[in-house]
Amino acid sequence: MTFELVCFYFFATVAGIAALSVISVKNPVVAALCLVLTFFSMACVWLLAQAEFLAVALVLVYVGAVMVLFLFVVMMLDVDFTAVREGFVRFLPVGVLVAVVMLAEMLMMIGVRTLQTPATADPALLAGMSNMEWLGHTLFRDFLLPFEIASLILTVGLIAAVTLTLRKRTGTKIQKPSQQVRVRREDRIRLVKMAAVKKGEVAP
Amino acid sequence: MIDAMRDGLLGYGDAGLVVWLLLKVLVIAVPVIIAVAMFVYWERKVIGWMHVRLGPTEIGPFGLLQAFADVFKLLFKEVIRPTTANKFLFFLAPLIALVPSFAAWSLVPFDAGMVLANVNVGLLLLLALTSLGVYGIILAGWASNSRYAMLGAMRAAAQTISYEIPMGFALVSVMIMTGSLNLSEIVMAQAGTKGFFDWYWLPLLPMFVIYFISGVAETNRSPFDMAEGESEIVAGFHVEYSGSAFAIFFLAEYANMILIAFLATVLFMGGWLSPLQGWITADVAWIDWIWKGGWQWTFIKAFCFSFFYLWFRATFPRYRYDQIMRLGWKVFIPITIAWVVVAACLKYFGLVTIGA
Numbered sequence: 001m002t003f004e005l006v007c008f009y010f011f012a013t014v015a016g017i018a019a020l021s022v023i024s025v026k027n028p029v030v031a032a033l034c035l036v037l038t039f040f041s042m043a044c045v046w047l048l049a050q051a052e053f054l055a056v057a058l059v060l061v062y063v064g065a066v067m068v069l070f071l072f073v074v075m076m077l078d079v080d081f082t083a084v085r086e087g088f089v090r091f092l093p094v095g096v097l098v099a100v101v102m103l104a105e106m107l108m109m110i111g112v113r114t115l116q117t118p119a120t121a122d123p124a125l126l127a128g129m130s131n132m133e134w135l136g137h138t139l140f141r142d143f144l145l146p147f148e149i150a151s152l153i154l155t156v157g158l159i160a161a162v163t164l165t166l167r168k169r170t171g172t173k174i175q176k177p178s179q180q181v182r183v184r185r186e187d188r189i190r191l192v193k194m195a196a197v198k199k200g201e202v203a204p
Numbered sequence: 205m206i207d208a209m210r211d212g213l214l215g216y217g218d219a220g221l222v223v224w225l226l227l228k229v230l231v232i233a234v235p236v237i238i239a240v241a242m243f244v245y246w247e248r249k250v251i252g253w254m255h256v257r258l259g260p261t262e263i264g265p266f267g268l269l270q271a272f273a274d275v276f277k278l279l280f281k282e283v284i285r286p287t288t289a290n291k292f293l294f295f296l297a298p299l300i301a302l303v304p305s306f307a308a309w310s311l312v313p314f315d316a317g318m319v320l321a322n323v324n325v326g327l328l329l330l331l332a333l334t335s336l337g338v339y340g341i342i343l344a345g346w347a348s349n350s351r352y353a354m355l356g357a358m359r360a361a362a363q364t365i366s367y368e369i370p371m372g373f374a375l376v377s378v379m380i381m382t383g384s385l386n387l388s389e390i391v392m393a394q395a396g397t398k399g400f401f402d403w404y405w406l407p408l409l410p411m412f413v414i415y416f417i418s419g420v421a422e423t424n425r426s427p428f429d430m431a432e433g434e435s436e437i438v439a440g441f442h443v444e445y446s447g448s449a450f451a452i453f454f455l456a457e458y459a460n461m462i463l464i465a466f467l468a469t470v471l472f473m474g475g476w477l478s479p480l481q482g483w484i485t486a487d488v489a490w491i492d493w494i495w496k497g498g499w500q501w502t503f504i505k506a507f508c509f510s511f512f513y514l515w516f517r518a519t520f521p522r523y524r525y526d527q528i529m530r531l532g533w534k535v536f537i538p539i540t541i542a543w544v545v546v547a548a549c550l551k552y553f554g555l556v557t558i559g560a
Contacts, residue, residue, distance in 0.1 A: 029293070029346060036339070056328040064335030065365055068342065072361050075346050075354070130324045132385060177527050 008048050015041035028074045036067050050122065053132045228320055232309050240458040241271040247514050254518040278454075281447035286349060289444065293347035298445070298452035301340025305459040308333040312466050313388045315476045315499035327375055327385040330467070331368070334422065337460060338364040341424075341431065341441045344453070348444035356440025359525065360424055360431035366532040367421040373540035374415035377408050377547040378471050381556055391475035393558040397482030403474040407556045410543050412472040414536050416509070419464035421528070423457060425513055427520035428528060435522075465509035469502055476502045 018037040025031050039062045046055035127134055139147050213220040213227075245260065245268065252259025260267035285294055311326050311333075313319040323329055338361055345357020379385060381404055382393040396402030405412045421428040432440040442453045469475060477497040484495040493500050523531070550556045 027290075029290075033293075033343075052323075052325050053328070056325050056332050059332040060328060060335060064332055064338075065368070068335075068338055068361055068365055071339075071342055071346075072358065075342070075357075132325055175526065177530055 004048055008045060011041045011044040011048070015045065028077065029071065032067065032071050032074050035070075036063055039063050039067070050131060053135050229310070232320055233306060236306065236309055236459055236462070237455065239462060240455055241275060243458055243462060243510065244274070244454075245271040247517075250511070250514045251518045254515075275451065278451040279448050283447040283449050284444075286444050288349045290347040290349070293343050294444075295449065297340050297344035297347055298449050298456070299340075300343060301337055301456040302452050302459075304333045304336040304340075305456045305463065308463055309459070311387060312463070313391060313470060313475060314502050316388070316392075318499060319388060322386065322388060325385050326387045327379060327390070330387075331372060331375060334460070334463075335364070335368055337456065340453070340456065344445065345441040348441075350444050352437045352439070352443045353441050355437050356431045356433070356443070359433075359437075360441060363424070363428065363430060363528060363532075364422055366529060367418040367536075370414050370532065370536035370540045371418040371422060373537070373544055374408070374411040374418070375471070377411045377540075377544050378404060380544065380547050380551055381407065382558065387470055391470055391477065394474040395477055395481060399481055399483050400474065400479035402481070403472060403477070405472045407550050408472060408543070408547060410539055411547070412468070414540055415472065416464075416468050416512070418532075418536065419468065420513065420516060421532070423460045423464060425457075425461060426517040427522050429522065430525055430528060433522065461513055462506070462510055465506045465513070466502070468509050469505040473505050474501075475505075476500075 015038050018034045018041060021034040022031050022038065025034060039058060043055040043058045043063075046052075046058065123134060127137075129137070210224055213224045216223075248270070249259040249267070260270035263269045263273045285291065308330055310320040311323060311330055313322075341360040341364075342357045345353045345355075345360070348354075378390060382390045384390065384393070394403045424431040430440075432442075437443075442450055445453060474481075476499055478493070478495050478501055480495040481497060486492065486495075
């Protein structure tokens with residue numbers, strides 16, 4: 001058994017166990033952390049498959065940004081999780097059924113074909129480039145139009161999400177930092193000249 | 205001597221290789237730890253001078269051993285765990301904060317070929333590793349089961365994610381200029397004959413400024429230290445930590461600061477290249493690194509950048525929280541997006557070329 005194979009089994013086992021604990025641990029924060037661990041182990045597996053860009057992008061996007069926001073929300077939640085978990089056993093058969101159907105569909109879509117046709121050699125290696133360079137060439141030279149369309153759709157989705165959730169409430173107090181910075185002394189204080197007067201004395 | 209040592213160790217097979225790698229890691233990690241200790245001393249001295257005080261003077265000559273006295277004090281203190289804290293996460297959090305900040309050091313090139321991990325996707329990996337550090341802060345805040353700590357963690361998480369975006373764009377512009385993600389190649393792309401005008405600070409000036417400011421915000425340092433904000437939330441996420449657990453947070457924060465200083469050097473200030481490159485070509489033993497470039501320049505430049513951290517801290521008052529968010533989202537991100545396009549045009553029309 002080579003060192004790489006040992007690594008693969010180790011990371012795959014960690015990913016599997018972590019994925020199982022995501023749905024089985026009691027504490028929601030621990031569950032979110034297990035999801036982080038799953039992502040991380042999968043990134044390691046991808047690194048072993050020499051897909052270094054995908055692996056680092058997974059860590060950067062999902063572990064570094066998405067899961068932080070997820071944790072953020074989970075920590076602020078004050079949900080009684082024992083109540084949520086009450087139906088776990090009752091709904092388990094349905095859940096298993098859905099999972100099995102999904103697995104079957106996935107296998108039909110990708111599994112069967114790849115099992116029959118032998119895996120082709122790494123195209124990046126064939127082109128004599130690093131994985132990253134090859135991806136760049138493919139995305140920005142061969143598939144530029146689909147790439148641009150995909151990014152356009154994502155931008156539209158982003159703007160739509162913002163406009164759907166943005167509420168303009170009336171009566172809220174908003175500070176405008178640019179105005180605050182531009183404020184001058186004359187706007188805030190008024191100097192009043194007064195003659196000094198002793199107590200009981202009438203001002204001249 | 206080093207070559208002989210390596211060959212000797214590699215002669216023992218796989219075990220020798222492991223020992224050799226461990227030695228290489230230690231050669232970077234131990235100086236980082238000592239640098240952190242001395243940097244704390246230097247910080248107290250510099251801020252003291254800026255406040256017209258003396259700073260530490262008592263322990264050792266000029267107070268030089270003050271940092272070590274502090275370290276030993278922290279190590280011998282009792283580590284107290286709040287009774288309602290989540291035990292496992294409470295002690296895991298400092299480690300999660302520490303590991304990414306040290307792992308990122310393996311990617312820093314100090315001189316040509318003097319780098320522990322010469323990775324092809326180095327820049328992306330760096331971004332990924334620095335973004336992992338925030339988990340330590342969030343977990344520390346949550347596991348402490350304290351309101352102040354929780355508020356500090358929330359602030360830190362929001363701030364780090366916001367400032368990662370302009371930082372990422374600054375890195376993207378460097379990638380566009382270089383056409384590579386390898387940090388050593390990025391430095392070599394800044395070589396040329398026009399001295400320090402060949403470095404990327406000139407074509408990417410707004411990015412350079414934004415990168416460093418975002419770096420200060422990312423490491424939660426003054427004036428962006430909202431995560432700690434003594435006057436508002438006591439000490440933020442590490443308010444419940446004492447002794448060595450607190451020392452680990454401290455170590456991670458300072459290691460990150462020095463790392464950002466080194467990265468600003470490598471990405472925008474030509475790393476180990478000399479500011480006089482191409483102007484003098486004489487061969488003189490011992491001092492020709494001054495114009496030919498060498499690891500000394502990396503350290504000199506990084507020292508200047510880490511000094512800026514202290515200067516900022518002594519000079520600027522703390523930002524208000526909404527102003528931090530405004531600066532990140534409404535000022536930095538639009539500027540960086542526009543400058544990525546400018547950088548692409550500079551590259552496309554040949555105004556900036558690699559290594560000339």
